[in-house]
Amino acid sequence: MPDRVPELFAELKRAEVPVPPAGLVAARGRQLRRRTRLRVCAAAVAVIAGIGLAVQLVSAAAPGGHSRPAAPSLSPTPTSTHTALPPAGSGLLILGLNASGQFVMTRTGSGSPAVPVPGLPPVGGGPSHVATDPAGGWVITYSVSPKAPSGSQAARLAVVTPNGREINFGPVFSGKDITSVAVSPDGSRVAIALCPASGSAVSGAGKAAIEVLPAPGHTGATRTWSIPAQSNWVDNLSWAPDGERLTYAVGFQTGAGIDGYPVTLDTAAPGSVAPVQSGWPRAGKAAITAAGKAACPPDVGAWLGTTGRFAALEECDKSGTEVLQPADASDGAATGPAVTIPGAGPGCVSGGLESAPSGNPILISYCGVYLDDRGTITELRGGLIAAAIAG
Numbered sequence: 001m002p003d004r005v006p007e008l009f010a011e012l013k014r015a016e017v018p019v020p021p022a023g024l025v026a027a028r029g030r031q032l033r034r035r036t037r038l039r040v041c042a043a044a045v046a047v048i049a050g051i052g053l054a055v056q057l058v059s060a061a062a063p064g065g066h067s068r069p070a071a072p073s074l075s076p077t078p079t080s081t082h083t084a085l086p087p088a089g090s091g092l093l094i095l096g097l098n099a100s101g102q103f104v105m106t107r108t109g110s111g112s113p114a115v116p117v118p119g120l121p122p123v124g125g126g127p128s129h130v131a132t133d134p135a136g137g138w139v140i141t142y143s144v145s146p147k148a149p150s151g152s153q154a155a156r157l158a159v160v161t162p163n164g165r166e167i168n169f170g171p172v173f174s175g176k177d178i179t180s181v182a183v184s185p186d187g188s189r190v191a192i193a194l195c196p197a198s199g200s201a202v203s204g205a206g207k208a209a210i211e212v213l214p215a216p217g218h219t220g221a222t223r224t225w226s227i228p229a230q231s232n233w234v235d236n237l238s239w240a241p242d243g244e245r246l247t248y249a250v251g252f253q254t255g256a257g258i259d260g261y262p263v264t265l266d267t268a269a270p271g272s273v274a275p276v277q278s279g280w281p282r283a284g285k286a287a288i289t290a291a292g293k294a295a296c297p298p299d300v301g302a303w304l305g306t307t308g309r310f311a312a313l314e315e316c317d318k319s320g321t322e323v324l325q326p327a328d329a330s331d332g333a334a335t336g337p338a339v340t341i342p343g344a345g346p347g348c349v350s351g352g353l354e355s356a357p358s359g360n361p362i363l364i365s366y367c368g369v370y371l372d373d374r375g376t377i378t379e380l381r382g383g384l385i386a387a388a389i390a391g
Contacts, residue, residue, distance in 0.1 A: 085164035087115050092356070093162055094380070095130050095138045096369060096387030097122065103130070103140065105164070106382055108361075108371060114382040117164055125151030126177045132354050133391040135187025135215070137161040141178045151197065157181070157190065159216055162390055169216045176207075180248065182237035185306055187391065188218040191246055193234035195253070208232050210248070210274050212267060225265060225274035234274075235260065236352065238302040240329070244268040247301065247310070247329055250276045262301045262312070262329060280332035296325065298332065300366070302353035309359060313341070313351075313366055322348070322366055339375055343367055354388040363387050 086093050091107035096114070098104055101122030104114035122128045123143045130140045138160050143153045154174035159167040173194065180193040195208045208227035214220040227234060233253035239246055246267050251260030261278035280298065296314035299322070303310050310329035315322055326336035341364060351365030362372040369384040370377050380387065 084115055085117065086162040087112065092361070093390040094363070094387050095140070095160060095390065096380075096382070096384040097128060097130060099383045099385055101128065103128070103142075103160075104382065104384070105162075106380070106384075108380070111381075114384075117160065119166060120158070120160070121146035123155050123178075124148075124153050126153075126155075126179075127386065128155075129178060129181045130386060130388045131181045131183055132388045133159060133183045133187055133215075134185055134357060135183075136391050138388055138390065139181055139183050139190055139215070141181060144172055157192070167216050170213055179233065180235050180237040182239050182246070183215065183391070184239050185241055185243045188215055189213065189220065189243075190215050191237050191239065193237055193248065195233050208234050208250075210234060210237070210246070210265065212246075223267070223272075225272055227274055228276055231276050233260065236262075236300050236302065238353075240264075240303050241306045241308050247303065249298070249301065250274070250278075261298060262310075262332070264329060279330050296323065296338075298327075300351060300353055301327075301329070302355070303329070304353075304355045304359040304362065305357040307359035309335070311353060311362070313353065313364065314338070324353075324362070324364060324372060339372060339377065341366060341370060342377060343370075343379065351386060356389050357391075361389075363389060 085105055087105055087107055087110065089107040089110050091109040094106050094108065096104055103117040103120045105117055106114035120142045123141060124146065128141050130138050133139050140158055140160055141155045142158060144156050145153045154172050155178050156168055156172050157170045175197050176194040177197050178192050179195045182191045189212050191210060191212045193210055208231060210225045211222060213222040227250060231250045231252055234248050234250050236249040237246060244267055245264050247262055247264045249260035250263050261280040263275050263278045265274050296316040298312040298314050301310065301312040309326060311324055311326045313322055314325045322341040323338040324341060325334055325338040327334055348367035354363040360374055364370040364372055365386045369380045369387045371380060
């Protein structure tokens with residue numbers, strides 16, 4: 001076709017039609033083709049740029065996107081999420097501590113090994129704690145200085161969600177041991193018991209305290225109640241369903257255990273000194289009641305979910321028989337039949353009681369972890385020493 005251009009123009013010229021020079025027409029054609037190519041390239045560049053911008057926007061908005069914050073945030077931040085959590089199954093979800101002090105997650109009725117929850121070093125020299133968070137998951141204590149000598153590690157609080165997400169909150173506690181943790185029924189406040197750090201002289205009486213601070217996502221002032229000098233140890237914190245009364249055991253730690261009885265603090269009342277006098281009758285391990293029965297001093301006490309019922313683990317004789325006894329929180333009077341805890345005996349370290357919001361089942365931490373389902377008690381596998389049901 002290009003070879004016939006001069007011939008075609010010659011024919012037009014013979015037809016006496018005004019025709020521009022062939023070279024000019026060819027040049028004009030090349031100019032038009034070049035402009036067309038430029039327009040196509042410009043459009044393609046615009047489309048590619050638009051696609052790139054859209055990808056960036058979608059990546060920033062997607063949960064898996066990575067973007068650098070404009071400024072550091074002072075609010076609690078999640079430290080990790082573990083895809084292996086929570087463990088598969090339909091049983092109640094439980095976060096516990098094993099004999100090695102490692103946090104693990106499991107389910108009731110599961111035959112599979114408990115799944116470790118990494119990133120949470122236990123507190124050396126003093127047990128870490130795990131408590132049910134009614135708002136979901138748990139509140140735990142962990143070490144922020146795991147390489148420090150045992151007994152001198154600083155601890156901090158964190159919320160752990162069922163998928164393994166950890167949110168730190170509150171101050172770092174150094175020079176004090178956190179001996180108990182409890183979350184209010186609405187999940188808005190966390191109560192902690194603070195005592196002289198492990199290894200300190202027992203003469204540090206009067207330095208124990210109870211603090212209530214806001215949970216992550218909630219506001220409010222931190223309140224502190226000091227423990228009078230005749231006591232130096234607080235344990236077994238438990239909120240009553242009204243979210244105002246806080247029951248605990250208070251006594252004097254001598255190195256051989258604590259001889260403490262339940263006491264209740266009204267957190268809505270004014271004041272900054274916690275009561276230490278219990279309405280429960282004092283009795284030695286071999287004492288006999290007026291009815292001629294063996295007295296059963298309490299080892300652990302707790303409110304059972306939102307039921308308004310209270311229960312205690314009580315040691316009833318020298319052989320170390322441990323029973324779960326429904327009782328009145330104010331005076332210890334039995335409110336129902338007792339259930340014997342299998343496997344308990346002399347030398348067991350007092351543990352804890354945790355229950356579902358409905359009050360059933362109950363988790364019993366005492367020489368192992370047991371599940372009490374309406375009077376039927378089974379031991380949870382996995383070598384757990386403490387545990388709590390997910391809120």
